[in-house]
Amino acid sequence: MKTDRKKTSPALAKGQLWRMEKGHIRIVELGKMLVHYKMLRDLRQMRRTQISRIDNMIAYLKTNGAQLVENSAAAA
16 A cells, blocks of 8 residues: 655755755754754855754755755765
8 A cells, every 4th residue: 555755855964955045055064953054145155154953944944945956965
């Protein structure tokens, strides 16, 4: 018996690049409760690292329709 499974977004991991309508988010470090990330409008710019709770980041990515562009954690 087949079940309908929704496509879930991959879990956050170090090195991921997420694309949104307004820019990109690069995951720099991932801890137990916090995620260090950089918000980029343009991929060539240098930005400071920001910190947020993991659950807040996942909710933010879902509400903004983020798509995973690069997953260097899966390649490693």
